[in-house]
Amino acid sequence: MYYYVEYLRAKGAIKIALILLGIVLLAAIVLRIAVHGPSVDDWAYSLAHSPTAHVTRTQLSDGSTRTVIDDPQKQTHAIILRNGGALSMDIREPAASARTQHDSMSMGSMNVNEDTHAGITHVTIDYHSGFEYDLGLLFLATIPVGFIVSTILAGPLAKENDGHLELAWTKPISRERYALASVTVDIVAILVSQVLCAAVALIGTLLFVLPRFSYGPHFGWNILVSLLGPIAWFALLTAASASLKRGPGLVVGLGWLFAIIIPSVAAGLTDAARYNAIASVFYVIFHSLSYLDPISYMSFHNMKSTIGTGFGLSIAATAFALAALSIGYIALSVLQWRRVEA
Amino acid sequence: MSISIEHLTKTYGKFAAVDDVTIDIPSGSVFGLLGPNGAGKTTTFKCMLGLARSTSGAVRFDGKPLTAQTFEYLSYVPERSVLYDWMTGDQHLEMHKRTFSRYNEKRAAELMQLFSLDGRKRVRAMSKGMRTALSVVMAFAIDPDIMVLDEPTSGLDPVNQRSVLKLIIDASAQGKTVVLSSHQIGQVERAADHIAVMKQGKVVLGGAVDDLKAGSKIVEGIFPSDSIALNGLSSDARIKRVEKTGRIVRLTVSAGGDVLARQLSVMGAQSVRIVDLNLEDIFLDAVDAGQTANIVETA
Numbered sequence: 067m068y069y070y071v072e073y074l075r076a077k078g079a080i081k082i083a084l085i086l087l088g089i090v091l092l093a094a095i096v097l098r099i100a101v102h103g104p105s106v107d108d109w110a111y112s113l114a115h116s117p118t119a120h121v122t123r124t125q126l127s128d129g130s131t132r133t134v135i136d137d138p139q140k141q142t143h144a145i146i147l148r149n150g151g152a153l154s155m156d157i158r159e160p161a162a163s164a165r166t167q168h169d170s171m172s173m174g175s176m177n178v179n180e181d182t183h184a185g186i187t188h189v190t191i192d193y194h195s196g197f198e199y200d201l202g203l204l205f206l207a208t209i210p211v212g213f214i215v216s217t218i219l220a221g222p223l224a225k226e227n228d229g230h231l232e233l234a235w236t237k238p239i240s241r242e243r244y245a246l247a248s249v250t251v252d253i254v255a256i257l258v259s260q261v262l263c264a265a266v267a268l269i270g271t272l273l274f275v276l277p278r279f280s281y282g283p284h285f286g287w288n289i290l291v292s293l294l295g296p297i298a299w300f301a302l303l304t305a306a307s308a309s310l311k312r313g314p315g316l317v318v319g320l321g322w323l324f325a326i327i328i329p330s331v332a333a334g335l336t337d338a339a340r341y342n343a344i345a346s347v348f349y350v351i352f353h354s355l356s357y358l359d360p361i362s363y364m365s366f367h368n369m370k371s372t373i374g375t376g377f378g379l380s381i382a383a384t385a386f387a388l389a390a391l392s393i394g395y396i397a398l399s400v401l402q403w404r405r406v407e408a
Numbered sequence: 409m410s411i412s413i414e415h416l417t418k419t420y421g422k423f424a425a426v427d428d429v430t431i432d433i434p435s436g437s438v439f440g441l442l443g444p445n446g447a448g449k450t451t452t453f454k455c456m457l458g459l460a461r462s463t464s465g466a467v468r469f470d471g472k473p474l475t476a477q478t479f480e481y482l483s484y485v486p487e488r489s490v491l492y493d494w495m496t497g498d499q500h501l502e503m504h505k506r507t508f509s510r511y512n513e514k515r516a517a518e519l520m521q522l523f524s525l526d527g528r529k530r531v532r533a534m535s536k537g538m539r540t541a542l543s544v545v546m547a548f549a550i551d552p553d554i555m556v557l558d559e560p561t562s563g564l565d566p567v568n569q570r571s572v573l574k575l576i577i578d579a580s581a582q583g584k585t586v587v588l589s590s591h592q593i594g595q596v597e598r599a600a601d602h603i604a605v606m607k608q609g610k611v612v613l614g615g616a617v618d619d620l621k622a623g624s625k626i627v628e629g630i631f632p633s634d635s636i637a638l639n640g641l642s643s644d645a646r647i648k649r650v651e652k653t654g655r656i657v658r659l660t661v662s663a664g665g666d667v668l669a670r671q672l673s674v675m676g677a678q679s680v681r682i683v684d685l686n687l688e689d690i691f692l693d694a695v696d697a698g699q700t701a702n703i704v705e706t707a
Contacts, residue, residue, distance in 0.1 A: 067506035071492060074499065232490040235459055237507050238480040408459035 069247040076255035083259035094270040199277035202288035207267040208260035212296030219252040220303035221314020228313040231408035287381040294388035298360035301395035308402040410435040416465035427609035440600030447606040483547035487558040489539040498527035508550040516549035536563035597687035605694040613694035629677030
């Protein structure tokens with residue numbers, strides 16, 4: 067296991083990811099406890115079973131049940147519409163205070179609106195116990211963690227250049243194999259951190275609601291692009307730093323800056339390039355450079371269906387482009403590193 | 409296992425850090441590579457081990473060129489610490505254990521104890537001497553046939569320096585080949601049976617220590633005052649070097665020691681003696697040759 071050093075680095079990065087995810091999960095648990103109280107169903111039950119309430123139930127033609135509750139003593143009027151796991155409530159009751167106010171809240175599968183006016187509070191609740199949850203989108207949540215871990219692990223070869231080559235290169239293993247093993251260990255760590263993040267996102271969701279899991283039209287591609295984006299970013303930083311004599315810190319720091327600036331400048335020059343020759347030259351340069359920047363591919367056009375359609379590419383083409391960039395950058399890293407001198 | 413360095417040259421631009429170096433290191437020998445700072449010793453080691461690309465020349469281990477597999481039985485202690493600051497001593501040993509098939513865990517534990525190293529300590533918390541000691545432990549724990557040790561006693565206290573020296577001598581007794589560089593010439597003299605002296609990238613002297621010592625003697629005279637006229641001595645072909653320190657004059661001579669001793673007496677020396685050359689004399693003689701008109705005056 068000649069990649070032991072990289073294994074230790076990867077373990078450390080996963081530990082950092084676990085700490086971050088642990089904090090998020092803890093916050094979700096605290097939030098869940100804080101919002102714990104009678105459920106919407108409990109509320110509907112208590113309204114309907116008040117001794118002074120007059121309740122009318124009607125079966126509608128679409129199979130849903132409409133319950134109208136009138137409670138003259140409590141001055142409460144409620145209409146509850148129930149259709150399978152879906153529940154809609156419209157309640158009017160005396161306000162606790164005379165102040166006019168409006169509140170709304172969305173949490174998981176529940177939307178609540180509350181209006182208080184002229185001493186009357188009007189509450190509407192929409193609740194879907196079995197809302198659809200696209201598992202492909204679950205991996206969207208893993209992208210930030212993937213980028214954090216890939217940035218932490220970026221430049222494994224430059225880390226060796228920073229005064230450790232005499233140890234790395236005096237092992238009974240070729241430089242190419244050593245480099246590829248190090249890079250592979252880091253990529254596995256990035257993937258593991260993203261899978262852990264997906265698990266935490268899922269647990270966090272289940273704390274609040276039991277959804278109906280589904281697979282969107284781009285399920286597999288969404289997952290692939292979510293995983294390939296951070297890997298391509300890691301590969302770019304590794305290639306950019308492989309021949310440095312020092313560690314990759316500067317490249318990692320400037321990398322983020324350039325990765326954001328280059329596509330932004332290209333986008334900013336799009337209109338000007340039509341009228342101005344100089345602007346068009348710069349547009350061509352920055353737009354071309356954007357193709358080398360994995361972050362340019364990670365645009366979120368439609369959060370409900372797909373990600374990674376930068377440059378107007380299809381999600382599949384985006385995945386292929388990110389895979390090609392990853393392979394290209396890793397190959398470039400190894401080629402550069404084997405020529406470095408201690 | 410023998411090492412053969414043939415016409416090795418390493419240039420950086422127009423500067424030749426190693427200039428046409430040819431050295432043969434016999435199997436089972438302790439070979440001392442000496443030279444002042446910047447002479448090219450470390451660069452020679454790096455070229456030898458493929459850590460730097462040589463401009464020209466070849467290095468062979470038992471007649472074969474260096475490959476990755478050579479490192480299965482070759483260990484290297486670099487001049488400066490190359491350990492990972494964030495790792496512990498034990499993790500460094502674990503790294504070697506997982507990498508080298510010949511790693512000897514028992515031996516590593518013994519050596520850690522010998523140098524009083526705490527394996528749980530991170531390298532960043534270790535002193536320079538402790539880092540050097542850990543590097544030495546790692547080098548010896550893999551039971552190599554060849555050891556390339558660049559300043560292996562740097563930063564060590566005298567007790568640990570002695571321990572390293574003993575390890576080197578023991579390794580040599582077991583038939584291992586040790587290539588050693590050190591500024592502590594006394595240590596090299598104790599351990600090495602062959603040496604080469606480098607100066608400005610070139611090998612200026614080389615051979616078996618006994619052969620190098622055999623050819624020359626030191627004639628040392630003590631004068632009543634420090635105003636000594638050395639006229640004529642520097643032109644004597646038998647004298648390789650004249651060193652004057654206050655009232656003492658030391659002549660490094662290739663022949664005619666008795667005659668030159670009498671000459672010092674005639675010149676007014678109160679006492680004269682003829683002694684064998686030590687490695688420091690050989691080294692200084694080789695390094696100073698052609699640079700100081702063979703008369704060196706020191707305070």
